[in-house]
Amino acid sequence: MRHHLILRVITKLLVGAIMLFAFYVQFHGDFSPGGGFQAGVIMAVAFILYGLVFSLHNVQKVFPPWLVHKLVALGVLFYAGTGIVSMFLGYTFLDYGALVPSHPSSGQHYGILAVELGVGITVTAVMVAIYYAFAGRPPRLSDEEW
Amino acid sequence: MGFELTQEYILGHMNYWLFSVLMMTGLYIVVAKGNLVKKIVGLNIFQTSVFMVYISMGKITGGTAPIFPQDMEIDPEVVYSNPLPHVLILTAIVVGIATTSLGLALIVRIQEEFNTIEEDDILKIERAIVQAENAIHGDAMGGRA
Amino acid sequence: MLVLTAIAVVRMRSLFAIAMLSGVFSLLSALLFVTMDAVDVAFTEAAVGAGISTVLVLGTLALTSRFEKPTKRSPMVPLFVVLVTGAALIYGTLDMPNFGSPDAPVQTHVGPDYLERSVEEIDIPNVVTSILASYRGYDTLGETAVVFTAGIGVLLLISGLRLRRRRDDEDEDESEEV
Amino acid sequence: MAVEPAQVAMTLSDQLPILQILIPLVTAPLIVLIGSRRLTWTLAFTASALSFVIAILLLIQVIDGSVISYQIGGWAPPLGIEYRVDAANAFVLLLVSGISTLVLPYARESVKFEIPARHHTLFYAAFMLCLTGLLGVTITGDAFNVFVFLEISSLSTYVLIAQGSYRDKRALTAAFDYLIMGTIGATFFVIGLGMLYMATGTLNMANLADRIADQGANRTVRAAFAFIVVGMGLKIAIYPLHLWLPRAYTFAPSAVSVFLAATATKVAIYVLLRFTFSVFQPAFLFEVNTLEFIILPFALLAMFAASFIAIFQSDFKRMLAYSSIAQIGYMLLGISLLTETGLTATIIYLFNHGITKATLFMGVGILVLRSGGSFYNRIQGMGKTMPWTSGAIVIGGLSLIGVPGTAGFISKWVLVEATIEKGWWPVSVLIVLSSLLAVIYVWRMFEALYLKTPLAGTDYKEAPLSMLIPIWILALSTIYFGFATDVTLTAARAAAQGLLAGSAGMM
Structure with missing residues (x-):
């Protein structure tokens, strides 16, 4: 693994690009296909790629498992929290109109942005957590057996 | 309740029949194959085929993807396909991948405990355990004595 | 194409090939989704089916084994189950509206309401997003909870005995049973 | 149909339906986020107790037959997702949240014993999610939200x-089998929903009911019905589809077995009820005659075949699992009658069997905690060393048979009454006969606990108080509901009427 110089260089370039693309998909979901879930998957792919090329140990230095676990929970809370805010404002759960009562449709914009962010956070974290869990196991097949 | 087997009818239903065949192929893999990983793959094929049915019911001939122009100036001439099935299937895909990852995690644990991921072998091992238990605790039928 | 891929999965014994074929299957279905106007779904299916789930299956294979053993069981019972289900499916399709028909209940009852009202009420171009995050936002919360469940499920199942790996190339022979 | 979104500020009591689900749903990630092993249990218990209180409040509001509708996101159905509480689902909500509130104190000791400490936080988070899921399925008025x-x-x-794998590795394969079966079931359910959606264009249950009633049934609707019944049947473990259940219940951790046995299949039965009666409606069903001719034989088969298998088990926990399958047969029997009394019987059976089985599974869990196993010859004679636990088990056993003075008697009584009312005499006889089988398997358990001498060299302590209190609350409530029948009967009857009213009762 240590010798794949080309892989390493290209990965370094790609990881940034993938993350940028993930952010685009995340925040541009209102206008084009995409949204929190897809962005989360893409973001996770960036980390997984980094992990595959530079070893699990190194990616865990960048994105430590404890943080991943917290983010898994945080995303769901963020989503539910958006709904709870509208409840406190005297509307029904997840009624984003509550966020800007004078202009419901911009309230909807903020609401959608917020919940998509929640989805994105949880999905990224869960996918990375699953990758860590699988990659952290001792493999039965060595590379040559493939 | 009658229906005519016109050409239009057959063409209009061909897609559903095709997807049914796909679904059944997937289901067959799940039920008939003994390898646990293969079962999960079969499950994926089964589910994806169901998704196709959903998406195909939302399609309107001559319709386009349900995304308005950026400036929200909507041309009344344009027909948009029904977006609701898309939303449902997005949710279902996510549920599917969640199930897949859990299933695979279980397979990894099964491999570690049973040292195999073939259903036939697992059954053999489990039968041996049951026999050992019966030897100690009295077997299922004659346990009363 | 799709049918061929699916049948190939039935016949193959090499699990590696199966993993790849299932990726192919997902990509093909993503293409199909695009032709049926479901671009969001296609995007997701490509990312999930061809991407994440293939990686996961490969990861599992690395931890388990590569080949399927032939099973001795007779295929008659599964075949029976499948045929009965298939018959029920076909029976159900008989009264379905034609593909692409604009006057199917799906196109006339609730669907158009979304398209019309979304313009006023949500005011964003992608109607799929507006339904996903607002009209049926609660389903999406449920979906996030499902992902969360899967996450903690996988952690509960296989992260317990994490082996600290210092270098990838050092622990290739560490395949003892845990 | 399109009601103006409520602009009046909503009060706390208006928000009750969503809080019912939201509290456990938010607790699960909170547990993970805080990650403190000490706080975990307290949080879980508080959430469960709160949702129990909410369930009581909701039931009080709807017991008179009224319906609460809560529009999530302020979107009126069929555009948005609606929560719809009537007597039927409030009753099930009460059962689920109540059992969970009792299981949690019990779980504390048993989980400590059966699961490694580092997994406790996530275990309780998963438990909260399970509770959320079950409550959410029950309360919702939207067909896809059910999925x-x-x-x-x-x-x-x-x-x-799968957490049972620390005691027995077969828990893993049991979980995997269930995963395969459960996913096939869920996918069937989705196929059914797809067909329904295709035929009607809506996903809201009340709206579905109206549209099916308007346009009548066609082949697509019938196939949808078949797929939904089979899909749910896999979850309920209707007799030929039950194969996952005994293994899952036997190898799961004790606390999980208690919770699942008392709630999961019951919720699935509720969904079946909701779909058959509220969505498809009896008028449609009479036309097809599906229930009488298809469900009835399977129900009877379950009652006898599963009871027979239960008799020959040498493992207490596995015996209980098979008896659950048999009991599901009784509940289906009530459904297949298609009368108000039959439905009342099913609903009351659902509740009474829930508390009875919870008592028994809790009992067996305590025995496992002390003796390390649930085989009859492992636990023999424990009636003498652990009188309190065994006493509760005996009460549960009596209720399982249906001895007068226990909750089990009431449910069987109403069921027999319903069959007589319908004129199905042979079926009434069969109910009594199959109860005799229950006498045999309960007797074997009794024999093992009391009539055999304890194993040499064992001296088991009585269970800790945190386990005895929940089990005795349940045991006493089986007796209480055996006498104070009007409480459950009123609720069950209101529920049955609500379900039978179809869409008329829903709009």
Whole structure:
């Protein structure tokens, strides 16, 4: 693994690009296909790629498992929290109109942005957590057996 | 309740029949194959085929993807396909991948405990355990004595 | 194409090939989704089916084994189950509206309401997003909870005995049973 | 149909339906986020107790037959997702949240014993998600939302069952089998929903009911019905589809077995009820005659075949699992009658069997905690060393048979009454006969506990108080509901009427 110089260089370039693309998909979901879930998957792919090329140990230095676990929970809370805010404002759960009562449709914009962010956070974290869990196991097949 | 087997009818239903065949192929893999990983793959094929049915019911001939122009100036001439099935299937895909990852995690644990991921072998091992238990605790039928 | 891929999965014994074929299957279905106007779904299916789930299956294979053993069981019972289900499916399709028909209940009852009202009420171009995050936002919360469940499920199942790996190339022979 | 979104500020009591689900749903990630092992249990218990209180409040509001509708996101159905509480689902909500509130104190000791400490936080988070899923399936008025929450509960159930692998590795394969079966079931359910959607264009249950009633049934609707029944049947473990259940219940951790046995299949039965009666409606069903001719034989088969298998078990826990399958037969029998009394019987059976089985599974869990196993010759004579636990088990056993003075008697009584009312005499006789089989398997348990001498060299202590209190609350409530029948009967009757009213009662 240590010798794949080309892989390493290209990965370094790609990881940034993938993350940028993930952010685009995340925040541009209102206008084009995409949204929190897809962005989360893409973001996770960036980390997984980094992990595959530079070893699990190194990616865990960048994105430590404890943080991943917290983010898994945080995303769901963020989503539910958006709904709870509208409840406190005297509307029904997840009624984003509550966020800007004078202009419901911009309230909807903020609401959608917020919940998509929640989805994105949880999905990224869960996918990375699953990758860590699988990659952290001792493999039965060595590379040559493939 | 009658229906005519016109050409239009057959063409209009061909897609559903095709997807049914796909679904059944997937289901067959799940039920008939003994390898646990293969079962999960079969499950994926089964589910994806169901998704196709959903998406195909939302399609309107001559319709386009349900995304308005950026400036929200909507041309009344344009027909948009029904977006609701898309939303449902997005949710279902996510549920599917969640199930897949859990299933695979279980397979990894099964491999570690049973040292195999073939259903036939697992059954053999489990039968041996049951026999050992019966030897100690009295077997299922004659346990009363 | 799709049918061929699916049948190939039935016949193959090499699990590696199966993993790849299932990726192919997902990509093909993503293409199909695009032709049926479901671009969001296609995007997701490509990312999930061809991407994440293939990686996961490969990861599992690395931890388990590569080949399927032939099973001795007779295929008659599964075949029976499948045929009965298939018959029920076909029976159900008989009264379905034609593909692409604009006057199917799906196109006339609730669907158009979304398209019309979304313009006023949500005011964003992608109607799929507006339904996903607002009209049926609660389903999406449920979906996030499902992902969360899967996450903690996988952690509960296989992260317990994490082996600290210092270098990838050092622990290739560490395949003892845990 | 399109009601103006409520601009009046909503009060706390208006928000009750969503809080019912939201509290456990938010607790699960909170537990993970805080990650403190000490706080975990307290949080879980508080959430469960709160949702129990809410369930009581909701039931009080709807017991007179009224309906609460809560529009999530302020979107009126059929555009948005609606929560719809009537007597039927409030009753099930009460059962689920109540059992969960009792299981949690019990779980504390048993989980400590059966699951490694580092997994406790996540275990309780998964438990909360399972509770969320079950409650969410029950309360919702949207057909697709049922699927989403069903999957939350299913996925967490697979994980919870697999946690039994620290005692017996077969828990893993049991969980995997259940995962395969459960996913096939859920996918069938989705196929059914797809067909329904295709035929009607809506996903809201009340709206579905109206549209089916308007346009009548066609082949697509009938096939949808078949797929939904089979899909749910896999979750309920209707007799030929039951294969996952005994293994799952036997190898799951004790606390999980208690919770699942008392709630999961019951919620699935509720969904079946909701779909058959509220969505498809009896008028449609009479036309097809599906229930009488298809469900009835399977119900009877379950009652006898599963009871027979239960008699020959040498493992107490596995015996209880088979008896559950038999009891599901009784509940289906009530459904297949298609009368108000039959439905009342099913609903009351659902509740009474829930508390009875919870008592028994708790009892067996305590025996496992002390003796390390649930085989009859492992636990023999424990009636003498652990009188309190065994006493509760005996009460549960009596209720399982249906001895007068216990809750089990009432449910069987109403069921027999319903069959007589319908004129199905042979079926009434069969109910009594199959109860005799229950006498045999309960007797074997009694024999093992009391009539055999304890194993040499064993001196088991009585269970800790935190386990005895929940089990005795349940045992006493089986007796209480055996006498104070009007409480459950009123609720069950209101529920049955609500379900039978179809869409008329829903709009």
